[in-house]
Amino acid sequence: MAYLARGKKEDLVILAEELGLTVKKEFKVKQLHKLITESSSYDEEFTRELLGSIKEEREKKEEREIEREKQERDREIEREKQERDREIEREREERARAFELQKLELEVRAASAQPVESRHIPDQPAKIRMHDVMPRFNPKEDDVSLFLVLFERQAKIMNVPAENQVAQLISLLPPDIVQLIAREPEEDAKKYEYVKALLLQRFKLSAEKFRQLFNKHQKASESTWYDFYYEIKNYLEGWLNGLNVKTFEQLKDLMLVDQIKKRTSMEFKEHFMDEWTTIISPTEMVKKIEDFEDVRKTIKSKLFATQTERTNKGQFKPRYETFSKKIEHSHYSKHSDKWNDYRHQKDHRQREDAQQRDRFPNKNQDHSFEERYRPRCFECGSYSHFKPQCPRLKSN
Numbered sequence: 360m361a362y363l364a365r366g367k368k369e370d371l372v373i374l375a376e377e378l379g380l381t382v383k384k385e386f387k388v389k390q391l392h393k394l395i396t397e398s399s400s401y402d403e404e405f406t407r408e409l410l411g412s413i414k415e416e417r418e419k420k421e422e423r424e425i426e427r428e429k430q431e432r433d434r435e436i437e438r439e440k441q442e443r444d445r446e447i448e449r450e451r452e453e454r455a456r457a458f459e460l461q462k463l464e465l466e467v468r469a470a471s472a473q474p475v476e477s478r479h480i481p482d483q484p485a486k487i488r489m490h491d492v493m494p495r496f497n498p499k500e501d502d503v504s505l506f507l508v509l510f511e512r513q514a515k516i517m518n519v520p521a522e523n524q525v526a527q528l529i530s531l532l533p534p535d536i537v538q539l540i541a542r543e544p545e546e547d548a549k550k551y552e553y554v555k556a557l558l559l560q561r562f563k564l565s566a567e568k569f570r571q572l573f574n575k576h577q578k579a580s581e582s583t584w585y586d587f588y589y590e591i592k593n594y595l596e597g598w599l600n601g602l603n604v605k606t607f608e609q610l611k612d613l614m615l616v617d618q619i620k621k622r623t624s625m626e627f628k629e630h631f632m633d634e635w636t637t638i639i640s641p642t643e644m645v646k647k648i649e650d651f652e653d654v655r656k657t658i659k660s661k662l663f664a665t666q667t668e669r670t671n672k673g674q675f676k677p678r679y680e681t682f683s684k685k686i687e688h689s690h691y692s693k694h695s696d697k698w699n700d701y702r703h704q705k706d707h708r709q710r711e712d713a714q715q716r717d718r719f720p721n722k723n724q725d726h727s728f729e730e731r732y733r734p735r736c737f738e739c740g741s742y743s744h745f746k747p748q749c750p751r752l753k754s755n
Contacts, residue, residue, distance in 0.1 A: 368387075368391065369417070370410060370413050370414050370417060371391040371410075372386075372391065373413050375391060377409060377413070380398055451585070462492070462516070466516065466517070466518070469517075469518070488530070489510070489513065489514070489517070489519075489527040489528075489530055489531060492513055492517075493509060493510065493513055493531055494531075495531050495532070495533070496531055496532050496533065496536070497533075498533065498536065498562050500572070502563075502569075502593065502597050503558050503559060503562040503563055504559060504563060505593065505597075507555055507558065507559070510527075510528060510531070514527065521551060522549070524551040525540075525548065525549055525550070525551050525554050528551070528554065536558070536561075536562075539557075539561065540554055540557065543557065565601060565636065566597070566598050566600075566601025566602045566636060567636040569594050569595075569597035569598035569601055570598045570617075572594040572597075573591055573594040573595050573598055576590060576591055576594060599613070602637070602639050604639065609639070612639060612640055612641050613639050615641040616638060616639055616640065616641050616644050619641060619644050619645070619648075620644070623648060626655075627648060627651055630651060631647060631651075704737055704740075708735060708740065711740070736748075736749050738751050738752055739751050
């Protein structure tokens, strides 16, 4: 009856009730044990099984309760996370609205403080510095066309005269680009359209560069995930616009071509280097690969046939023949006797080994592999020692 002593009180209460016994709330475990065992309907085997099922049901109920509490905690954490995200988004929108409001206030002040007639005077400077509202241009990561669009919008909002746009633009460019503009003729360097065309020609990112930035761009530690989203979105749009991808079918073809390009050989990439970045049709790409493979197989087969023909005609000789002739040269004449002795001894050992195998064949030996070579004494042919330890030399 030790199984009853190991049971919990709540399990024993349920067991007693299942047996039709009256249980009082103040009963202890010992009293429950006595009540169950002294009942007229007590059957030890049946009671043991019933207690086990009651315990199992209680444990399942506890597991369900724990799982329910865990799910409730997860839902609470998810709600808190969503609330934090919404709060961050609201703060971001509020900062953006505050920035726009401050910008409008500055524009109103500038417009009210400056007469209309003086707005187009060449020497009149802008009231707001351009680099206070726009980041500097980074030629390694930024798209120059998008940068110029943002600059023109800001210049329009700030009422920057056309004569001063180049000066405002130069304040946002790195020193090496400023030097590039300074090398141009003075009259052309003052024209915004001329400088714009120069920058587009010099720093316009290609579709392949946008693709690389889209695949390899990493989130900066100081930036937010919204910034990262807009950055990779800009790279993706630059990649698609550079290849003139407008429809969903063209997008699917581009994704397929991109996967095919990753699996082609470097030899194929070098062969089609000029048009590699402009191929966006999977059928065109596959056709070029198949044609390239066919031509390469044909060239290899012809090259192999030519080498075989030259070998058969005797233009290529085995290395051992060349080595034998080299041994016969006068420069190697002093070693020719040693070479001949070694060759005769080797032939002799091979004949002896063959005779031994014929006389005593090994039925368990696997003849699919060559027998491992066993070194011998060059003087007497024994396997037990080498030539420096040979007794024949010592006796002589």
